[in-house]
Amino acid sequence: MKKVAIIVQTKEGQLSDSSKSLLSYVSSFSPETILLLAIGDVKFSSVPSSKSVDVITLSDGLWTDSSSIEPLTKILEGFTVFGIKSIQVDNLLSLLAASSTQEMISGIQQFTYSGGKYVINKSIFSGKASLSLTTESAAFFSLNRNFDFSNTPDYAEQFIGSISTVNAAIGSHASIIALKPITGAIPLPDAALVVGAGRGLKDPSNWTIVEDLAKALGAATACSKPVSDLNWRPHHEHVGQTGVKISPNLYIACGISGAIQHLAGVNGSRIIVVINNDPEAPFFKHADYGIVGDVNDILPRLTKKLQSH
Numbered sequence: 001m002k003k004v005a006i007i008v009q010t011k012e013g014q015l016s017d018s019s020k021s022l023l024s025y026v027s028s029f030s031p032e033t034i035l036l037l038a039i040g041d042v043k044f045s046s047v048p049s050s051k052s053v054d055v056i057t058l059s060d061g062l063w064t065d066s067s068s069i070e071p072l073t074k075i076l077e078g079f080t081v082f083g084i085k086s087i088q089v090d091n092l093l094s095l096l097a098a099s100s101t102q103e104m105i106s107g108i109q110q111f112t113y114s115g116g117k118y119v120i121n122k123s124i125f126s127g128k129a130s131l132s133l134t135t136e137s138a139a140f141f142s143l144n145r146n147f148d149f150s151n152t153p154d155y156a157e158q159f160i161g162s163i164s165t166v167n168a169a170i171g172s173h174a175s176i177i178a179l180k181p182i183t184g185a186i187p188l189p190d191a192a193l194v195v196g197a198g199r200g201l202k203d204p205s206n207w208t209i210v211e212d213l214a215k216a217l218g219a220a221t222a223c224s225k226p227v228s229d230l231n232w233r234p235h236h237e238h239v240g241q242t243g244v245k246i247s248p249n250l251y252i253a254c255g256i257s258g259a260i261q262h263l264a265g266v267n268g269s270r271i272i273v274v275i276n277n278d279p280e281a282p283f284f285k286h287a288d289y290g291i292v293g294d295v296n297d298i299l300p301r302l303t304k305k306l307q308s309h
């Protein structure tokens with residue numbers, strides 16, 4: 001099979017949990033050596049092993065200057081490159097695809113490798129439908145954040161202990177320096193957990209209960225369109241057909257009716273929890289879990305419970 005590279009995020013020098021899952025998944029069908037393209041510092045331990053991982057640490061310039069992508073494009077000739085959707089990862093994959101004239105496929109919900117082909121299931125039409133396809137030619141794959149890694153054996157731990165070579169020769173070609181991590185609020189399209197609220201909150205001053213819950217979870221906050229139209233919340237928080245499309249692992253929708261235009265932006269979420277005081281609210285039909293109740297009662301209780309853990 002083709003050589004495989006994956007884009008990974010690091011935290012304090014170690015692979016993030018989603019990057020470990022991606023490494024485990026890809027290693028189950030890939031050759032002995034995998035190339036890691038690391039966003040962030042790399043401080044892996046050196047233990048000899050039968051499998052190995054080469055590492056390139058990516059520089060800031062790669063995202064903004066397409067000329068600096070060329071050395072990396074050369075290194076990645078003949079590779080299939082995987083990443084988990086984020087603004088940075090999708091930027092990088094599309095730059096690489098444009099620079100190499102190889103195809104990029106995004107919105108991937110499932111894929112397997114079989115008989116020399118990638119068998120892919122991807123979401124289309126804002127997550128309202130999915131498309132199955134096979135490809136031999138595409139080289140750049142962006143996996144949805146809610147990609148199901150649940151049945152993946154945990155190969156990553158073996159790798160983490162066994163990363164023996166940070167390939168200096170490759171690294172020097174790419175003229176790489178560490179990338180500054182994003183600080184401050186979690187960008188909505190990249191968030192794994194999102195708490196969204198709608199007109200059911202009644203007044204912008206009531207948003208403290210939404211923010212408190214989001215803080216307790218480490219989640220980003222979102223809102224329905226009328227809420228941002230009323231200037232209760234900033235426009236970049238508006239999700240839906242005319243706003244940001246999100247695909248977190250968990251979306252908690254508070255006091256939102258579940259209009260089709262709102263669903264268009266959130267139905268890529270892996271698990272949807274709806275809190276609404278109207279048992280007939282349309283959103284309940286699309287929820288994995290529903291709580292019929294007043295947001296002013298439920299949200300503080302959820303926050304308190306989370307804070308006590």
Ligand SMILES: Cc1cc2nc3c(=O)[nH]c(=O)nc-3n(C[C@H](O)[C@H](O)[C@H](O)COP(=O)(O)OP(=O)(O)OC[C@H]3O[C@@H](n4cnc5c(N)ncnc54)[C@H](O)[C@@H]3O)c2cc1C
Binds near residue numbers: 223
């Ligand atoms: C062309 C077009 C594009 C649109 N694009 C978007 C879009 O991108 N995103 C978007 O969100 N909307 C969009 N809309 C608007 C959409 O149709 C709905 O009007 C909107 O989503 C409703 O917002 P909401 O659920 O916050 O408010 P409402 O419809 O007013 O619903 C409020 C909900 O809160 C519940 N509630 C009230 N009080 C409480 C309480 N105390 N506790 C718990 N629940 C309570 C109510 O039961 C109700 O279900 C668009 C509309 C059009 C026509």
